[in-house]
Amino acid sequence: MSLVRAQALSKVYDAAGVPVQAVRAVTFDIEPGAFVAFVGPSGSGKTTLLNLIGVLDRPTGGRLSVVDTDVTALGRREAARFRGEHLGFVFQDFNLIPVLTAAENIEYPLLMVQGRPAAERRERVRRLLEAVGIAELAHKRPDQLSGGQKQRVAVARALVTNPKLVLADEPTANLDSATAHHVMELMRSMKEQFGTTFIFSTHDPRVMDVAEVTFRLTDGSLEQDGPTGSASHG
Amino acid sequence: MVNVMRIAARNLWRYQRRTLLTSLLIALGILAVLLFEGVAGSFKNLMIGQITDSMLGHLQVHRAGYVASIENLPLNLNLEPTQLERLEELLRGMPQVEAWSARIKFGALFSNFSETTNVRLMGVDPQAEARTVPLLRGRVVHGGTEGPLLVPGRLLVPELLARAMKINVGDTVVLVATNQDGSVNGQTFVVGGILASATGPGGRDGYLHIADARTLLRMAEPEVSEVAIRLRSLDDVRAVQAALSAALDGVADPQGQAAFEVHPWEALSPFVTIARMIDLMNVFIQVMLIGIVLISIMNVMMMAVFERVREIGTIAAIGTQPLRILWLFVAEGLLLGLLGAAAGTVISLAALWALNLAKLTFAFGMQDKLVLAPTIAAGDVLFIGALAVATAVLASLQPALRAARMDPIQALHHV
Numbered sequence: 001m002s003l004v005r006a007q008a009l010s011k012v013y014d015a016a017g018v019p020v021q022a023v024r025a026v027t028f029d030i031e032p033g034a035f036v037a038f039v040g041p042s043g044s045g046k047t048t049l050l051n052l053i054g055v056l057d058r059p060t061g062g063r064l065s066v067v068d069t070d071v072t073a074l075g076r077r078e079a080a081r082f083r084g085e086h087l088g089f090v091f092q093d094f095n096l097i098p099v100l101t102a103a104e105n106i107e108y109p110l111l112m113v114q115g116r117p118a119a120e121r122r123e124r125v126r127r128l129l130e131a132v133g134i135a136e137l138a139h140k141r142p143d144q145l146s147g148g149q150k151q152r153v154a155v156a157r158a159l160v161t162n163p164k165l166v167l168a169d170e171p172t173a174n175l176d177s178a179t180a181h182h183v184m185e186l187m188r189s190m191k192e193q194f195g196t197t198f199i200f201s202t203h204d205p206r207v208m209d210v211a212e213v214t215f216r217l218t219d220g221s222l223e224q225d226g227p228t229g230s231a232s233h234g
Numbered sequence: 235m236v237n238v239m240r241i242a243a244r245n246l247w248r249y250q251r252r253t254l255l256t257s258l259l260i261a262l263g264i265l266a267v268l269l270f271e272g273v274a275g276s277f278k279n280l281m282i283g284q285i286t287d288s289m290l291g292h293l294q295v296h297r298a299g300y301v302a303s304i305e306n307l308p309l310n311l312n313l314e315p316t317q318l319e320r321l322e323e324l325l326r327g328m329p330q331v332e333a334w335s336a337r338i339k340f341g342a343l344f345s346n347f348s349e350t351t352n353v354r355l356m357g358v359d360p361q362a363e364a365r366t367v368p369l370l371r372g373r374v375v376h377g378g379t380e381g382p383l384l385v386p387g388r389l390l391v392p393e394l395l396a397r398a399m400k401i402n403v404g405d406t407v408v409l410v411a412t413n414q415d416g417s418v419n420g421q422t423f424v425v426g427g428i429l430a431s432a433t434g435p436g437g438r439d440g441y442l443h444i445a446d447a448r449t450l451l452r453m454a455e456p457e458v459s460e461v462a463i464r465l466r467s468l469d470d471v472r473a474v475q476a477a478l479s480a481a482l483d484g485v486a487d488p489q490g491q492a493a494f495e496v497h498p499w500e501a502l503s504p505f506v507t508i509a510r511m512i513d514l515m516n517v518f519i520q521v522m523l524i525g526i527v528l529i530s531i532m533n534v535m536m537m538a539v540f541e542r543v544r545e546i547g548t549i550a551a552i553g554t555q556p557l558r559i560l561w562l563f564v565a566e567g568l569l570l571g572l573l574g575a576a577a578g579t580v581i582s583l584a585a586l587w588a589l590n591l592a593k594l595t596f597a598f599g600m601q602d603k604l605v606l607a608p609t610i611a612a613g614d615v616l617f618i619g620a621l622a623v624a625t626a627v628l629a630s631l632q633p634a635l636r637a638a639r640m641d642p643i644q645a646l647h648h649v
């Protein structure tokens with residue numbers, strides 16, 4: 001069973017009365033454990049598609065199932081619960097909570113979303129701090145961290161709940177290329193280590209190289225290259 | 235909940251200046267309320283004390299219809315001996331009652347042998363009167379401060395009258411009074427003391443012994459015009475009034491009319507309006523406090539929500555429930571309120587303490603040099619603090635709701 005299955009998935013925005021076709025009836029499957037990139041020029045619909053898969057937005061047409069759940073039918077609170085339960089997010093601007101330390105940021109989803117017991121939280125945070133290689137920065141606040149360090153904390157935060165799927169919209173856009181490469185390598189090794197599926201968007205060719213499956217978006221339509229996915233035009 | 239509070243506290247700490255200013259504003263509001271309540275409240279209590287303890291008592295019982303024509307000091311509306319007995323029987327059975335004094339009120343001509351004027355007089359049993367209105371003794375400015383307040387044959391003359399008629403302690407004067415049957419009787423008295431005026435009705439009455447009053451008025455029976463009652467606590471006025479009224483209501487006079495009327499001090503003194511005014515101003519100033527807290531917290535929480543739109547988008551995206559986001563911001567408002575309330579209470583208590591040390595004095599009507607001793611009940615302090623905190627929570631609700639309802643995508647792309 002695919003982890004993500006989109007069938008004729010569409011999203012039409014209403015821009016002041018003018019309909020904008022951001023995603024045009026795309027159909028694709030993503031298997032568990034895949035390392036997937038959506039690439040394409042600006043405005044091609046990458047963010048829109050990732051928002052749909054991330055259950056942050058609702059499609060205007062087609063079907064979408066994520067982790068065996070028909071996510072098109074979820075209400076606001078169910079969607080939040082679903083995201084907290086099954087998904088992890090890495091953002092372009094890192095989006096750490098400024099008043100929390102690195103360790104507390106990583107702990108946040110366990111504490112404030114899933115409400116896990118203290119011992120379990122401590123253990124998982126410790127594991128993740130080590131996994132992303134920033135154990136010595138555990139008690140630093142975000143404003144004391146470099147961009148690469150922040151994104152490592154963000155990756156750890158996305159992974160701490162053992163999600164099935166991590167979504168990352170342009171995770172390296174605000175990093176220099178060496179750091180970008182390190183962060184991508186980190187995500188890939190996390191995928192190996194935890195078996196998590198990663199879906200990210202980018203228009204950085206060096207980042208694309210790391211992907212195992214690449215979907216190309218052009219003006220909201222999809223084409224695929226790479227071995228483990230399947231796509232067709234709807 | 236602890237975690238929500240911790241994050242809220244960190245955010246307040248992050249914007250220290252704003253937090254400090256807002257809680258200071260709340261603290262100032264609380265200072266204004268508590269200072270006003272302390273000062274005005276103690277002024278009010280002093281005033282009430284002056285009124286009730288120098289002549290009125292806490293409650294008065296008369297023959298029905300007496301108070302309506304009190305200006306004339308009618309002698310045909312007295313309580314008869316059986317009625318008085320019945321009332322005293324009742325009063326003895328009431329634990330809230332501390333003392334009472336039966337009085338005869340009447341008007342007379344007052345002469346120093348060269349001049350004559352009118353005077354209002356009160357015939358009292360000195361011991362009962364002293365226990366019922368304990369400030370009376372303090373009003374005797376010249377003459378017998380020791381020994382009994384009043385003995386038969388002596389008169390306490392109001393100060394204004396004594397000054398106008400050039401009368402001193404020890405002088406002999408004549409009182410001429412019209413009796414109930416219309417005849418006139420005169421009697422000489424020795425001035426036993428000069429009485430400072432008190433503010434309010436009866437504040438410029440002269441005093442004589444009740445036995446003298448009866449002789450002067452040639453009363454066949456020991457009638458009285460009024461019974462003034464002192465309670466152990468001012469808080470019991472309503473209850474005792476109700477109990478007395480209920481017990482006396484069924485009693486009819488020979489004509490079949492209700493025999494008694496019971497009045498609390500408020501119904502007898504015009505100064506009750508000042509007391510009411512002070513209470514009303516208390517309410518006004520509390521409303522102002524609510525306004526200050528409402529506006530400042532709402533304003534600062536709006537800012538907090540606006541500044542943290544992307545942060546809200548982030549925590550919403552990673553699955554934080556809207557209700558939890560709501561609490562994060564309400565908790566900030568709550569903590570701000572608590573901070574302001576705590577600071578305000580500390581500052582206020584310090585200010586009240588300083589005011590007490592300063593021993594400010596003020597004048598009320600005829601009395602001056604009344605020492606202002608502002609105090610405030612612990613219950614009032616807690617109430618005002620709770621009011622500020624509750625208002626702070628209420629004020630943060632609207633901004634918090636906005637945060638909780640944000641769409642994560644829009645919030646994340648907010649710049």
Ligand SMILES: Nc1ncnc2c1ncn2[C@@H]1O[C@H](COP(=O)(O)OP(=O)(O)OP(=O)(O)O)[C@@H](O)[C@H]1O
Binds near residue numbers: 014015020044048049
């Ligand atoms: N909220 C919106 N309302 C109207 N149109 C929108 C909205 N969001 C996106 N669009 C439009 O949808 C199309 C796809 O946008 P999207 O942001 O998904 O592209 P993208 O591939 O992520 O671009 P970029 O590389 O610049 O981030 C664009 O034409 C964009 O203008």
Ligand SMILES: [Mg+2]
Binds near residue numbers: 046047048169
């Ligand atoms: Mg985009």
